[in-house]
Amino acid sequence: MIIDRMQVRLTRWPLKMTRKHGVGDVADTLPGVVVSLHTKDGLTGWGEAAPWSVFSGTAEATVAALDVYLRPLVIGRDARQFARILAEADRTIVGHPEAKMALDMALHDLVGKALGVSVAELIGGVFRESIPLSVSIANPDFDADLDFARARLAEGIRLFKVKTGFSTHAEDMSRLDRLAAVLPADASLRIDYNQGLAAVDAIRTLRDVEAFRPAFIEQPVARDRRDAMAEITRAIDTPILADESVFSPEEAVECVRARFADAVSIKLMKAGSFARGKAIAAIAQAAGMPCYGGTMYEAGIALTAGIHFAASTPAMTLGAEYYTSAFVLGTEILANPVRLEAGASWLPAGPGLGITVDETALKSATVEAQG
Numbered sequence: 001m002i003i004d005r006m007q008v009r010l011t012r013w014p015l016k017m018t019r020k021h022g023v024g025d026v027a028d029t030l031p032g033v034v035v036s037l038h039t040k041d042g043l044t045g046w047g048e049a050a051p052w053s054v055f056s057g058t059a060e061a062t063v064a065a066l067d068v069y070l071r072p073l074v075i076g077r078d079a080r081q082f083a084r085i086l087a088e089a090d091r092t093i094v095g096h097p098e099a100k101m102a103l104d105m106a107l108h109d110l111v112g113k114a115l116g117v118s119v120a121e122l123i124g125g126v127f128r129e130s131i132p133l134s135v136s137i138a139n140p141d142f143d144a145d146l147d148f149a150r151a152r153l154a155e156g157i158r159l160f161k162v163k164t165g166f167s168t169h170a171e172d173m174s175r176l177d178r179l180a181a182v183l184p185a186d187a188s189l190r191i192d193y194n195q196g197l198a199a200v201d202a203i204r205t206l207r208d209v210e211a212f213r214p215a216f217i218e219q220p221v222a223r224d225r226r227d228a229m230a231e232i233t234r235a236i237d238t239p240i241l242a243d244e245s246v247f248s249p250e251e252a253v254e255c256v257r258a259r260f261a262d263a264v265s266i267k268l269m270k271a272g273s274f275a276r277g278k279a280i281a282a283i284a285q286a287a288g289m290p291c292y293g294g295t296m297y298e299a300g301i302a303l304t305a306g307i308h309f310a311a312s313t314p315a316m317t318l319g320a321e322y323y324t325s326a327f328v329l330g331t332e333i334l335a336n337p338v339r340l341e342a343g344a345s346w347l348p349a350g351p352g353l354g355i356t357v358d359e360t361a362l363k364s365a366t367v368e369a370q371g
Helices: 059-074 079-092 097-115 142-154 169-182 199-212 226-235 249-258 274-286 300-311 359-365
Strands: 003-014 029-039 044-049 130-132 134-137 159-163 188-192 240-242 263-266 291-293 316-320 344-346 366-370
Touching: 003 059, 003 359, 029 059, 029 097, 044 059, 044 097, 044 300, 059 079, 059 097, 059 366, 079 097, 097 274, 097 300, 130 300, 130 316, 134 142, 134 316, 142 169, 159 169, 169 188, 169 199, 188 199, 199 226, 226 240, 226 249, 249 274, 263 274, 274 291, 274 300, 291 300, 300 316, 300 344, 359 366
Parallel strands: 134 159, 159 188, 240 263, 263 291, 291 316
Antiparallel strands: 003 029, 003 366, 029 044, 130 344
16 A cells, blocks of 8 residues: 555636535636545555635645645655654644645545455444435526525435525525525535624524524624624524534534534535544534534535444435535536435445546646646
């Protein structure tokens, strides 16, 4: 399992739809990063980063982190030393969790392939085979989004998260009212502000949206306004889900101590490694906080890694968003796409991540490659 080559690709994914969020909008295309590790024995491990400039970092910075700073840590190394390599990565470069996560995916994919076991088995064992699928309602063309919701309902999906905070409160209430009229009794409505509310009147606003009885309200105010998050959590009946306010295990400890949320969204792109994601989940679970599987705008490699993570993590009980490669991105880079069926995303069979990358499709989306 000695790694003798690493390739880093800057990609640009075409988008099927425009998306609006409290923290920023996306349209037309989004950049991404794909990394592959190659061994002398002919094995390839795949990883992917999905940075977003308004959320965590840029794709160009992620490429530089992998190509310049993390490459020396893996060439000539045994992939089974992934824990040591990731610890060295933390000492080598501050931040850049997406780059470190992409590297960790590729290392685990390699080790799983070599040992004949899945990544889920490597990182804790399979707890569940499928994860309830949550889809986001974020298209500024709300009529198109209602059609999207109806199509997903027909496929068995029952978890719908509405993006709010990018328009007026009156418009948010109107969108929620129209969607609620479409959803059947067994559907769950969630609300995500993506930091879109000002702390000064957030509680008054959120008391209005509680009329729709959402399962949770995600990240209503800015990441660093954890004091306001705590006040909101105490003031309203609906559970508050922390997303941008919890990137790391250390911030998860702070969340528990200050009780500035009732639940936590775990995104591998925030965590920086499977181990750190597991640590966040363990801290939350110990405090009685359920966890949700959030995503950025991942293609199939990173989505599959998320499925392995959620499938092996008991605390992930609120569903997950592992759908972007099917519904949002315009390029599919997996020969066998992520399986979405019966309202859930499903753990693939096979060693490592259990995927085969369509390198022709990946090449078509690649802007530049290093290594």
